Amino acid sequence: MITKVTCALIEQYGRVLITQRSETMPQAMLWEFPGGKVEDGETEEACLIREIKEELNLSITPKKRLTPVVQRYGDKTIELIPYLCQYNGGTIKLAEHRSYHWVVPQDLANYDWCPADVPIMQEFVALAGEQFSS
Numbered sequence: 001m002i003t004k005v006t007c008a009l010i011e012q013y014g015r016v017l018i019t020q021r022s023e024t025m026p027q028a029m030l031w032e033f034p035g036g037k038v039e040d041g042e043t044e045e046a047c048l049i050r051e052i053k054e055e056l057n058l059s060i061t062p063k064k065r066l067t068p069v070v071q072r073y074g075d076k077t078i079e080l081i082p083y084l085c086q087y088n089g090g091t092i093k094l095a096e097h098r099s100y101h102w103v104v105p106q107d108l109a110n111y112d113w114c115p116a117d118v119p120i121m122q123e124f125v126a127l128a129g130e131q132f133s134s
């Protein structure tokens, strides 16, 4: 069975929000785009809005679906579904994560990522590059 997991690429002032998983979470200490598992009967967008409120206390609007990544972790397989998201408001309060950074696209490759996030991070960097060259 494939578990659907959404993740949010929340942009503000040319930076994107990334979060570091805590010592006690699977993929401990690695960086990710925040999000979580889609519940039964829930849309991907509703899942993101709920997870980002629960985990970070932020209000967002999902704007554009990027390319999903299927990743095997041991005996579990996830489909990680990324969305570009608009930040609407709120002050970050970390409920689960160890830390967070607002990062410019050219610095994203310097972080130690969850394996599933690497292609998503690269797609985002390519999109950000297009914006500046047009």
Ligand SMILES: Nc1nc2c([nH]c(=O)n2[C@@H]2O[C@H](COP(=O)(O)OP(=O)(O)OP(=O)(O)O)[C@@H](O)[C@H]2O)c(=O)[nH]1
Residues within 6 Å of the ligand: 005, 006, 007, 026, 027, 032, 033, 034, 035, 036, 037, 038, 071, 073, 078, 080, 114, 115, 116, 117
């Ligand atoms: N949220 C999130 N999870 C990710 C990312 N990349 C990645 O491999 N995962 C994996 O996706 C799975 C689900 O993540 P999660 O644990 O945050 O989800 P959740 O809070 O809804 O679930 P839980 O309450 O059962 O732990 C984990 O195995 C996690 O390691 C990512 O960018 N964001």
